[in-house]
Amino acid sequence: IIFRWWKISLRSEHRSSKPGETKETHEDFLENSHLQIQIALIFGARILDYVFNMCEGKFDFLERLSDDLLLYIISYLDLEDIARLSQTSRRFAKLCTSDILWEQIVQSSCDTITSDMRALAEDIGWRQMFFTNKLQLQRQLRKRKQMHDSLGENQLF
Template sequence: MASWLPETLYETVGQGPAPSKDYYQLLVTHSQIIFRWWKISLRSEYRSARPGEAKDTHEDFLDNSHLQVQVALIFGRRTLEYVFSLCKGEIDFLERLSDHLLLSIISYLDLEDIARLSQTSCRFAKLCKSDILWEQIVQSACDTITPDMRALAEDMGWRQMFFTNKLQLQRQLRKRKQRQGSQR
């Protein structure tokens, strides 16, 4: 695996399925899968139970169906599939980029490509609809943004402002100025 990756490739915590109150942690490092649990129970047989830990190499995890079932039950099938990918050395580098960096990259895309990208995952849908992205797009499309335009965009959202035609924007700016004038 690439040496510039952090030691911890993936980490998540969760609670067991109802009625369990047990807590679990799944940690994927460069070389191991670490599965930890803490029993939380009012039942007398579990009161003295100590936290537990299971460690497997990536290769052993791929053969350990019992641990795979545990991971799927607690964290879900998608998490299990993601851990499989990590164990096989298939790292999604795009997923590891920060939102700030992804927003910078997305801002260079065409509108049609942004619409398509927003359909690929929940994370990209959120990024493609974010005010930070649309503020960048509006600023690159407009020569100047007046303080009134900025205030209107913050009220209605930068994305909505981008897709609103100029006549409607001028009407909304006039109404906003009239309201501000009448409040004084």
């Protein structure tokens, strides 16, 4: 573990101070409570836990994956599994309710998506669109089309 710091100050006596650095082996870091406290104060408990896990050889490979790749993987899960995954962390909750994921799910479950359907999904959200039954969707699409048509007529006069 390499921990570097810089002193930033307007005082003249600190202007010439050089950056500090501490290098610790993983084993030494696990025993150095002073350095652990410094990391927790500066970066927070989450980063301290992450560093602890790294030093103990426990890697969270999912944490390292990009959101795009995770969304791609999640899109292949069953709905029950998506619901369970969304309860595991804030990151997964955000991903499991994202419009990007639900757009992928709707596209994979529908033969075609019309421009009217796409516009409605942008209004109500792709997740809502997925869970709305076909009759309700048809009603909402008709209503949206009527509103759009009536706005167009009003603009003509």
